[in-house]
Amino acid sequence: MTKLVSLCIYPLTQSMLLCLIGILVIAVSVRGRLFGLLVQALAMVWLWIASTALFADALMASLEADARPKTVSALPDAQAIVVLGGVDRGDVHFGTLPDLHHAADRLIYGAKLFQVGKAPLVVLSGGSRDDERPEAERMRDIMHVIGIPDEALLLERNSRTTEENAVYAAALLGNKGIERVLLVTSGYHMIRAQRWFEKQGFDVIPAPTDFQVILVKPSVPRWLPTAQDLARTTRALHEYAGLAVQAVK
The missing domain is CATH 3.40.50.620 (HUPs)
Known part of the structure; x- marks a missing residue:
């Protein structure tokens, strides 16, 4: 169940679905062209944000806050x-x-x-x-x-x-x-x-x-998207989905 829930909130999945919705809206309605373009723009913006170190670090830090390492x-x-x-x-x-x-x-x-x-x-x-x-x-x-x-x-x-x-x-x-x-x-x-x-x-x-928020300076500016940071965001969202499922069991 956790895996199905988390799949729905994965940034890549969401962005692809939003792009598809935008394409369908544009295809079926001339009047909906602007709305369709806005939906596609939203998909790109969300994917960009989710792929940055700034966003991935914030999510991971919130999960790791109560898991302090000990010698x-x-x-x-x-x-x-x-x-x-x-x-x-x-x-x-x-x-x-x-x-x-x-x-x-x-x-x-x-x-x-x-x-x-x-x-x-x-x-x-x-x-x-x-x-x-x-x-x-x-x-x-x-x-x-x-x-x-x-x-x-x-x-x-x-x-x-x-x-x-x-x-x-x-x-x-x-x-x-x-x-x-x-x-x-x-x-x-x-x-x-x-x-x-x-x-x-x-x-x-x-x-x-296996702490995910590291001190090493990233190879690219933290506001630029990378596949590695998208993967970290995805893992963090999967974990939040797991916590949500756990809370209702």
């Missing part, structure tokens, strides 16, 4: 480290490892927490679509490269949403008596993830990573 030493110990999926694009034809993207920070941070002894177990949570290999298995491949032993890894292979991450993790860890977990996910995703895990009875210690 590893400041985090308390837990019974397990839960690393949420969404870290790769999947297996590739000409490679032995999955293709990672920005959220792969989750794996690196989870591995670091294990290496310094914050918990004896790392839970990798992520399922699959159709006939794909479960993401938890792909995450395990990366963890092996980092140096995390197989006996320290527990795979949750069924979840496809954040809510399912929590539900299936609870089913997996409940029999082991594990309640106190370090939850590793992206900073902008932490609010929603923590709520779902707490709803399942976990004592959650937030361990956010």
